[in-house]
Amino acid sequence: MPQDREKDQNQVHAAHAAHAARAAEADASVARARDLAQSDPLRPLYHVMPPAYWMNDPNGPIWFNDAYHLFYQHNPFAEYWGNMSWGHAVSRDLAHWEHAPIALVPDPGAYDSDGVFSGCCVDDNGTPTIIYTGVFPEVQCLATSDDDLRTWRKHPANPVIAARPREDLEGFRDPFVWKEADGWYMAIGSGIDGVGGAVLLYHSLDLVQWTYLHPLCTGFGTNWECPLFFPLGDRYVLIVSPHGDVRYSIGDYRDHRFSPGAWRRLDAAVGGPFYAPHCLEDPRGRRILWGWLRVAGSEGAPWNGCMSLPRVLSLLPDGSLGIAPAEELESLRSAHQRFESLELGAGAVHVLDRVSGDALEIRAEIMPGNAEQVGIDVLRSEDGNERCRIEYDHVAQRITVGAHSGDFQLPAGEDTLYLHVFVDRSVIEVYANGRAALATGFQPCQAGPRGVALFCAGRKARFKAVDVWRVNSIWQ
Ligand code: FRU
Numbered sequence: 001m002p003q004d005r006e007k008d009q010n011q012v013h014a015a016h017a018a019h020a021a022r023a024a025e026a027d028a029s030v031a032r033a034r035d036l037a038q039s040d041p042l043r044p045l046y047h048v049m050p051p052a053y054w055m056n057d058p059n060g061p062i063w064f065n066d067a068y069h070l071f072y073q074h075n076p077f078a079e080y081w082g083n084m085s086w087g088h089a090v091s092r093d094l095a096h097w098e099h100a101p102i103a104l105v106p107d108p109g110a111y112d113s114d115g116v117f118s119g120c121c122v123d124d125n126g127t128p129t130i131i132y133t134g135v136f137p138e139v140q141c142l143a144t145s146d147d148d149l150r151t152w153r154k155h156p157a158n159p160v161i162a163a164r165p166r167e168d169l170e171g172f173r174d175p176f177v178w179k180e181a182d183g184w185y186m187a188i189g190s191g192i193d194g195v196g197g198a199v200l201l202y203h204s205l206d207l208v209q210w211t212y213l214h215p216l217c218t219g220f221g222t223n224w225e226c227p228l229f230f231p232l233g234d235r236y237v238l239i240v241s242p243h244g245d246v247r248y249s250i251g252d253y254r255d256h257r258f259s260p261g262a263w264r265r266l267d268a269a270v271g272g273p274f275y276a277p278h279c280l281e282d283p284r285g286r287r288i289l290w291g292w293l294r295v296a297g298s299e300g301a302p303w304n305g306c307m308s309l310p311r312v313l314s315l316l317p318d319g320s321l322g323i324a325p326a327e328e329l330e331s332l333r334s335a336h337q338r339f340e341s342l343e344l345g346a347g348a349v350h351v352l353d354r355v356s357g358d359a360l361e362i363r364a365e366i367m368p369g370n371a372e373q374v375g376i377d378v379l380r381s382e383d384g385n386e387r388c389r390i391e392y393d394h395v396a397q398r399i400t401v402g403a404h405s406g407d408f409q410l411p412a413g414e415d416t417l418y419l420h421v422f423v424d425r426s427v428i429e430v431y432a433n434g435r436a437a438l439a440t441g442f443q444p445c446q447a448g449p450r451g452v453a454l455f456c457a458g459r460k461a462r463f464k465a466v467d468v469w470r471v472n473s474i475w476q
Helices: 002-038 327-332
Strands: 053-064 067-075 085-091 098-104 116-124 127-134 139-144 169-180 183-192 196-204 211-219 225-232 235-241 247-254 257-259 263-265 274-281 287-296 303-307 311-315 321-325 333-344 349-356 359-367 373-380 388-393 398-401 404-407 417-424 427-432 436-441 451-457 461-471
Touching: 002 053, 002 098, 053 085, 053 127, 053 287, 067 098, 067 116, 067 287, 098 127, 116 139, 116 274, 127 169, 169 196, 169 225, 183 211, 183 225, 196 235, 225 274, 225 287, 225 311, 235 274, 287 436, 321 417, 321 427, 327 333, 333 349, 333 451, 349 461, 359 373, 359 451, 373 417, 388 417, 388 427, 398 427, 398 436, 404 436, 451 461
Parallel strands: 053 116, 053 274, 053 303, 116 169, 211 257
Antiparallel strands: 053 067, 067 085, 085 098, 116 127, 127 139, 169 183, 183 196, 196 211, 225 235, 235 247, 247 257, 247 263, 274 287, 287 303, 287 311, 311 321, 333 461, 349 451, 359 417, 359 461, 373 388, 373 451, 388 398, 398 404, 417 427, 427 436
16 A cells, blocks of 8 residues: 555656646746847837737736735747646736746646646635646646745646536636635636526535535626636626626625626727736735736737736725726836826817827826817827827717727716826726726837827817826836
């Protein structure tokens, strides 16, 4: 017997060593592409992303040992989807980040040989534990770290959920785990034939043995990816990625079932680049969320995809969802300019004096008055021919950011539009009145300096104040 155990132990050590070697190869591949990726003028400076090559979903965000850890679906070998691995970045302040070694790679011949798919990370009594989907078939797996999340060991009991609980399912992936008084719960993204999108609920006492309970929730579409489920104020929120715009619902959670309210877009931009978000609760009790932004750089540049800025979710007094950029981003600000009390008549375009740059933060306080459309052009070429227009349409109650638009209504009784704009080379994020977020990608064709202009269409609008900062890189 002891001999058998020794043999088992040796096999486990050999598997860990082989995984570490493969992760090191992946890191070396990324390192070789790094300079070229970073020389691309369209590559964002202050959105989290791998040093080079492809990323998709944010994975396993966690606050652990006084640091934020953010993992992500990563192809360490190319700027397209494949070889799904977990990249890793670390921050102490939510604004400045450092790259960490690649955490997980697929192991040939194993349950995850076709990819280490999305999942989450929890603190299991001091042991950081990743729960992810291995493919194919889709099975749920564990990995743990004992060196402050730098290197990871796949659990010998993997896969901890080796088979789906029923046959009539569309997908079985992206575990999201949380703790309640009576143990761990896991939500898995799926769909039930003839029913619709579904989140399946499991229970465990030790993260290793799991019991299937029932669907946490079912609804529209055919398959839901990347479910997130958490309390917010005195309500619960379920977020799903249904192969189209990400939806959330604020509802109630009783007897381990979620009764959703209305389903709404989490990022208001219809058909926009935002997808498959993930979130954590930080020590201040804030719910912080990042999404994958499907943006690309210059032709042939070896990078693709970045995260959204960290978005803080809250429950507003009127029961709706608040969404705002994390205030820590202010520490990235440098040179500042302020403009006050600008009245714009119908058809006016006002170029902001001496404002230029492709990495800017802009806060604008606008009284749309009786203007039909009002807004800001960013990344504006000197001749004004090329720009990314951010427009609030007072009549249609919509916001447009470049190629994407979404519904937005000024809250009842409020007559001021607060636009908070982040321009980061090929990525633009706009937040409105702490209630809506829209992301888009933008690829200029012309070279040359980029400015900012305010505009008004139809009647008159007042820009009470416009603050513009240059923004520094997040990389240490
Ligand atoms: C969402 C998704 C997940 C899956 C991962 C694979 O974008 O399809 O469902 O785990 O990407 O990279």
